[in-house]
Amino acid sequence: xxxxxxxxxxxxxxxxxxxxxxxxxxxxxxxxxxxxxxxxxxxxxxxxxxxxxxxxxxxxxxxxxxxxxxxxxxxxxxxxxxxxxxxxxxxxxxxxxxxxxxxxxxxxxxxxxxxxxxxxxxxxxxxxxxxxxxxxxxxxxxxxxx
Numbered sequence: 367x368x369x370x371x372x373x374x375x376x377x378x379x380x381x382x383x384x385x386x387x388x389x390x391x392x393x394x395x396x397x398x399x400x401x402x403x404x405x406x407x408x409x410x411x412x413x414x415x416x417x418x419x420x421x422x423x424x425x426x427x428x429x430x431x432x433x434x435x436x437x438x439x440x441x442x443x444x445x446x447x448x449x450x451x452x453x454x455x456x457x458x459x460x461x462x463x464x465x466x467x468x469x470x471x472x473x474x475x476x477x478x479x480x481x482x483x484x485x486x487x488x489x490x491x492x493x494x495x496x497x498x499x500x501x502x503x504x505x506x507x508x509x510x511x512x
Contacts, residue, residue: 371411371412372401372409372410372411372412373409373410373411373412373414373415374407374408374409374410375389375390375400375407375408375409375410378410378414378415378418381415382415382418382419382422384418384422389410389418392418392421393408395431395435396435397417397421397431397434397435397438398410398414398417398418399443411446412446413445413446413447416446416447416452417438417441417447420434420437420438420455421434421438424437424459427463427466428466429459429462433462437455437458437459440454440455440458441455
């Protein structure tokens with residue numbers, strides 16, 4: 367491996383906009399891996415810029431670290447992922463993203479119905495739960511997201 371392909375953690379932070387502490391956190395979680403110099407300094411592959419960018423994008427899409435870790439685990443370690451590697455992840459995530467879009471669309475519709483109805487009446491509101499009648503059924507938004 368060419369040492370010109372390795373970046374110190376500060377350079378990786380500068381290039382990605384991610385704090386050094388967050389990069390260390392992702393390293394601890396196994397999402398990226400550092401090489402160590404003779405002086406025990408961290409060095410990262412230039413391709414880790416893309417891995418970290420993927421983490422940020424996936425988090426903004428609402429994926430958790432476990433889901434992100436599962437996707438990144440399919441990428442090769444020690445080499446720059448190819449276009450085919452990234453396309454495989456894209457295909458894999460499509461179903462998860464489609465489910466999240468469907469849930470968000472339903473949530474927006476229900477929110478529009480609830481807030482947008484304008485009734486402002488606890489007697490007519492279908493979401494009002496007088497005397498906690500739904501409490502015996504457990505916690506969560508059972509009526510809103512059905």
